[in-house]
Amino acid sequence: xxxxxxxxxxxxxxxxxxxxxxxxxxxxxxxxxxxxxxxxxxxxxxxxxxxxxxxxxxxxxxxxxxxxxxxxxxxxxxxxxxxxxxxxxxxxxxxxxxxxxxxxxxxxxxxxxxxxxxxxxxxxxxxxxxxxxxxxxxxxxxxxxxxxxxxxxxxxxxxxxxxxxxxxxxxxxxxxxxxxxxxxxxxxxxxxxxxxxxxxxxxxxxxxxxxxxxxxxxxxxxxxxxxxxxxxxxxxxxxxxxxxxxxxxxxxxxxxxxxxxxxxxxxxxxxxxxxxxxxxxxxxxxxxxxxxxxxxxxxxxxxxxxxxxxxxxxxxxxxxxxxxxxxxxxxxxxxxxxxxxxxxxxxxxxxxxxxxxxxxxxxxxxxxxxxxxxxxxxxxxxxxxxxxxxxxxxxxxxxxxxxxxxxxxxxxxxxxxxxxxxxxxxxxxxxxxxxxxxxxxxxxxxxxxxxxxxxxxxxxxxxxxxxxxxxxxxxxxxxxxxxxxxxxxxxxxxxxxxxxxxxxxxxxxxxxxxxxxxxxxxxxxxxxxxxxxxxxxxxxxxxxxxxxxxxxxxxxxxxxxxxxx
RNA sequence: GCGCCUGUAGCUCAGUCGGAUAGAGCACUCGCCUUCUAAGCGAGUUGUCGCAGGUUCGAUUCCUGCCAGGCGCACCA
Numbered sequence: 237x238x239x240x241x242x243x244x245x246x247x248x249x250x251x252x253x254x255x256x257x258x259x260x261x262x263x264x265x266x267x268x269x270x271x272x273x274x275x276x277x278x279x280x281x282x283x284x285x286x287x288x289x290x291x292x293x294x295x296x297x298x299x300x301x302x303x304x305x306x307x308x309x310x311x312x313x314x315x316x317x318x319x320x321x322x323x324x325x326x327x328x329x330x331x332x333x334x335x336x337x338x339x340x341x342x343x344x345x346x347x348x349x350x351x352x353x354x355x356x357x358x359x360x361x362x363x364x365x366x367x368x369x370x371x372x373x374x375x376x377x378x379x380x381x382x383x384x385x386x387x388x389x390x391x392x393x394x395x396x397x398x399x400x401x402x403x404x405x406x407x408x409x410x411x412x413x414x415x416x417x418x419x420x421x422x423x424x425x426x427x428x429x430x431x432x433x434x435x436x437x438x439x440x441x442x443x444x445x446x447x448x449x450x451x452x453x454x455x456x457x458x459x460x461x462x463x464x465x466x467x468x469x470x471x472x473x474x475x476x477x478x479x480x481x482x483x484x485x486x487x488x489x490x491x492x493x494x495x496x497x498x499x500x501x502x503x504x505x506x507x508x509x510x511x512x513x514x515x516x517x518x519x520x521x522x523x524x525x526x527x528x529x530x531x532x533x534x535x536x537x538x539x540x541x542x543x544x545x546x547x548x549x550x551x552x553x554x555x556x557x558x559x560x561x562x563x564x565x566x567x568x569x570x571x572x573x574x575x576x577x578x579x580x581x582x583x584x585x586x587x588x589x590x591x592x593x594x595x596x597x598x599x600x601x602x603x604x605x606x607x608x609x610x611x612x613x614x615x616x617x618x619x620x621x622x623x624x625x626x627x628x629x630x631x632x633x634x635x636x637x638x639x640x641x642x643x644x645x646x647x648x649x650x651x652x653x654x655x656x657x658x659x660x661x662x663x664x665x666x667x668x669x670x671x672x673x674x675x676x677x678x679x680x681x682x683x684x685x686x687x688x689x690x691x692x693x694x695x696x697x698x699x700x701x702x703x704x705x706x707x708x709x710x711x712x713x714x715x716x717x718x719x720x721x722x723x724x725x726x727x728x729x730x731x732x733x734x735x736x737x738x739x740x741x742x743x744x745x746x747x748x749x750x751x752x753x754x755x756x757x758x759x760x761x762x763x764x765x766x767x768x769x770x771x772x773x774x775x776x777x778x779x780x781x782x783x784x785x786x787x788x789x790x791x792x793x794x795x796x797x798x799x800x801x
Numbered sequence: 802g803c804g805c806c807u808g809u810a811g812c813u814c815a816g817u818c819g820g821a822u823a824g825a826g827c828a829c830u831c832g833c834c835u836u837c838u839a840a841g842c843g844a845g846u847u848g849u850c851g852c853a854g855g856u857u858c859g860a861u862u863c864c865u866g867c868c869a870g871g872c873g874c875a876c877c878a
Contacts, residue, residue: 279818287821296820299858309858333821334858379878421878531876542804542874549876556878584805585873611806611871653814656806658871660813665827672813672827673840680840687838695837730817742815745825756833756842763836801840 251325251341251722255293256280259337262319263301271315274304284719288712291330291338292346292719298335309335346718347706347774353721353781354701361788365729366407372572373399376490377414380483381425383447384490384634387580390613390659392634393650393794395578396495397737400792405732410572412499414563417479418507419556426475429455433463433474445631451478489635493643494794503559506566512554515562516547524596534561536592539601545589561593568599576606576735578655584609608735610655616662641666644795648675651793652741674745675795678786681748683801685783688760692776697761697768699776708774713754717782720747724785728792737793744789751782 259280266272277297285294298313305312313331320329320339328340353360375395376388384392399411416422428442432452438444455477456462462473483500490497506512516532519525524535530550534557537544547558567575575594579586587609591601599605615622615632622632637646645666652674653659665672692699709718723743731739760775762768787797 277818281818281820283817283820285821286824290821294821299820300818303858336821416878419878424878529876533876546876551876553876555876581806581872583873587805609806609872614871657814658807662813665813674826676840677826680838684838684841691837726817734817736817738815739817742825745815749825752841753843755837759837761837801838 250725251346252282252293252726254323254325255295255320255339256282258320258323259295259297259316262316263297265319266315272301272305272307272312274301277301284723285338288716290332290336291328291340292715293339293341295337295339296335298331298337302335313337343710343715344706346715346722347709347778349718349722350706350709350774350777350781351701351704353784354777357784358788358791360784361724361728361792362404362406363725363729364406366402366405366732369407370571370573371402371407371409372412372567372570372575373402373409373578374412374414374576375578377416378486379416379421379425380479380486381421381443382445382482383631384486385631386613386615386634386637389493389634389637389646390610390650390655391578391580392490392493392495393647394610394655394737397647397651397740397793398576398578398735400794401728401732401737401740402735404792405729407732410498411496412501412567413497415483415500415502417483418503418559422475422479426471426478429478430471430474451481454481489633489638493634493638494647501563503563506559506562507554511566512558512562515565516558518565519547519561519596522596522598534593534596536589536596539592539595540588541592542588545592557589560590561597564590564593564605565597568597568604574604574606576608578608578610581609581611581658606735608655611658613650614658614660616660617664619664637663644679645673645675648678648741648793648795649673651737654736654738674741676801678741678744678748678790679796679798680801681751682783682786682790682797683799684755685751685779685786686799688779689776689783691761695761695768697772697776699773699780701777703770703773704777705770705774708771709778711754711758713750713757714775714778717747717750717754717778720750721781721785724789740789740792744786744793747782747785747789751786754778 256279260276263272263276267274267276277300280295280297281300282293282295285291298316299309301307301312302309310331313335316337317329317331320326320337325342325345326339327342330338330340332338373395375391375398376384378384378388395411399409402409424439424442428438428444428448429452431438431442432449433456438448452474455474458481459473459477462470462477465473487500516525519534524538525547526533526535531546532548533544534547535544545557546555547561548554564575577590587607590605590607594601594605640663641649649661649666650659689699709715720743724747727739727743731737758775760772760779762772790797
């Protein structure tokens with residue numbers, strides 16, 4: 237993207253950026269002239285007004301500047317007007333209401349965006365906002381003692397999408413799954429599987445699910461002679477074999493769910509590699525470790541925590557918290573600037589604790605660590621809430637959900653809402669292939685365009701960029717569609733910065749809606765024996781650009797973009 | 802008791818630094834396939850933005866208190 241001396245972009249990829257820099261420049265010049273008092277703001281509010289009478293872009297900047305400048309907002313707007321009008325991309329600047337600046341763009345210059353999108357292809361929407369930032373994104377991190385269930389599923393979808401979004405914004409992202417393969421729960425798990433294999437009752441606090449029996453049978457058939465081992469060895473053998481089988485199952489299920497991890501990090505390896513000792517040393521050297529009642533503590537109350545935490549119990553055992561601290565320190569030493577943890581609402585008590593870990597390690601808890609808390613998902617089926625209970629065996633697994641509704645619908649629905657809202661998933665609706673299911677609305681727009689482009693090829697209607705004349709796109713529907721396409725990069729970088737992938741989904745729904753509206757009012761292909769005009773070509777290019785953006789957005793969500801439906 | 806999240810249309814939910822008449826889908830009513838995918842488009846109806854104060858030119862948005870729902874407060878994992 238080049239910038240000419242008057243601030244106009246020769247290769248327009250974002251009018252909002254152009255307008256923002258121009259407004260900043262105009263403010264600076266007004267200050268220089270002495271017409272304004274104050275500072276040039278870092279960011280300029282620019283929105284696409286809902287009401288089309290308010291132009292293509294609107295800014296409330298004058299209302300914000302008015303008070304410090306001691307001027308009427310409309311006067312302030314007046315000071316900036318001429319500079320905006322001088323842009324070749326701008327057709328009209330109106331000052332409206334209390335002092336809003338409404339900007340109408342030159343249509344051909346807006347339409348030129350089509351060229352940018354098509355040339356950028358799958359890169360359109362990517363940016364450099366997070367360039368140079370190395371992020372560790374940890375999500376799901378389930379115990380390897382059972383199948384992944386609905387509670388993990390939200391994070392599987394959202395975490396994976398967030399990884400894609402952060403990457404698109406220029407960050408270097410490592411997706412990591414922490415395997416809690418150490419401690420009591422693993423032993424209970426081993427005992428449970430062993431008991432099932434021997435036909436003994438499952439221990440009181442053990443794992444009761446039906447899958448334990450299946451796992452037991454699997455372990456026995458894959459490990460001949462396991463039943464004849466001495467008691468202690470037999471237990472270990474069961475525990476390890478069941479662990480491996482369960483982990484493999486989790487990996488398999490996640491793969492079908494289009495969720496990929498770069499690192500599967502074992503808690504045991506943390507201990508075996510000496511990372512825990514190393515972590516303790518590091519914390520000691522920072523001066524936040526103390527001994528009381530025979531236990532070793534971390535003084536997390538020096539920071540955000542409400543009580544201190546035990547690292548080493550009086551009996552010499554390491555706590556789970558010790559692993560957490562070591563793991564965090566390990567991540568930082570592997571070179572990650574930001575460690576993002578995605579946790580369920582039932583773990584929100586950990587937020588302060590984790591922040592305190594970072595602070596105790598000498599890091600900045602406001603930058604180096606981020607904890608995202610997601611509310612739990614309720615599930616409805618047959619008009620009733622399905623109560624999830626491990627004991628009662630009424631857990632819904634990720635795999636079952638996918639069998640019921642498919643990967644695309646499951647992922648899309650889970651990603652569509654901000655994670656802090658408790659969501660209700662109605663399986664019956666998701667099973668329907670109707671537009672009650674927004675994923676189909678978006679996918680349908682993509683498939684529809686694919687069909688139009690196929691038909692164009694059949695008609696030999698040329699639609700390469702060499703035939704593209706932006707002047708042709710002057711219909712209101714085209715204008716709205718173009719405006720939305722232009723927003724995509726901003727939506728992606730916003731979603732990345734705010735860690736909110738649901739913004740991508742909401743945007744795609746809007747874009748799909750605008751396409752459908754365009755399609756209804758603007759005939760793309762020639763009718764009958766009509767010749768192919770430059771209007772047809774221009775619209776075909778607009779279709780191709782829209783298809784590209786829909787595809788790029790769906791890719792960010794890990795949802796397929798079908799050519800046919 | 803303390804802390805976190807949520808409370809927006811009949812239902813499920815959007816609503817980036819406060820902004821111009823509060824949005825979408827579903828549901829309901831009515832139109833639109835004699836040529837590009839009707840899984841679509843268009844029109845209509847639907848609101849004390851939980852309640853009460855405060856901050857200001859302006860609050861669904863920020864602050865305080867209250868009410869309701871969910872979740873959490875271990876030398877458990």
